Amino acid sequence: MKRLGWIAAALALGLVACSTVTDGGVSTPTGSATIPSEPIDLGDWRRASAPATLEAFQRTINARYGAGLQLNAVTADLRRNEFNCAVPGAGNGRGDPPAQVCRRTVTLNGCTHTWQAHLFDAGNDGRLARTRGLYDRRCGGDGLLGGPG
Numbered sequence: 001m002k003r004l005g006w007i008a009a010a011l012a013l014g015l016v017a018c019s020t021v022t023d024g025g026v027s028t029p030t031g032s033a034t035i036p037s038e039p040i041d042l043g044d045w046r047r048a049s050a051p052a053t054l055e056a057f058q059r060t061i062n063a064r065y066g067a068g069l070q071l072n073a074v075t076a077d078l079r080r081n082e083f084n085c086a087v088p089g090a091g092n093g094r095g096d097p098p099a100q101v102c103r104r105t106v107t108l109n110g111c112t113h114t115w116q117a118h119l120f121d122a123g124n125d126g127r128l129a130r131t132r133g134l135y136d137r138r139c140g141g142d143g144l145l146g147g148p149g
Helices: 002-022 050-064 071-080
Strands: 084-086 100-108 111-120 130-139
Touching: 050 111, 050 130, 071 084, 071 100, 071 111
Parallel strands: none
Antiparallel strands: 084 100, 100 111, 111 130
16 A cells, blocks of 8 residues: 555655646747847746746747747857757657747756757747747656656
């Protein structure tokens, strides 16, 4: 009976960890028609929880880049902010893959922090239609989403 309690607790923790990463998802950018010149603010990622860092990054990406901006201008700005951008590989044929995936990784105090900005071009016209901001933190022997390895 005690074992069943441990299994239930582990499943509940796993469910909570998974649900925090999917909040927000793909959204229409709300930024202006010009890209700010100041660096991208990654927030208080050294002290904040992973879900709080994710939420802040999603807000930052949506506020920084407005729908309709040229994708090459957005990727150039992300590169200036130490992101590596590339066209994603062939997908599995499901869903709407991003036109560009830009990633930045920082390793500090045994933890690896990874931010990703997925940029979508719905009309295939080289203009930003939607964004998705993602964040992951992996420390020591952590597995996917910060769970056991």
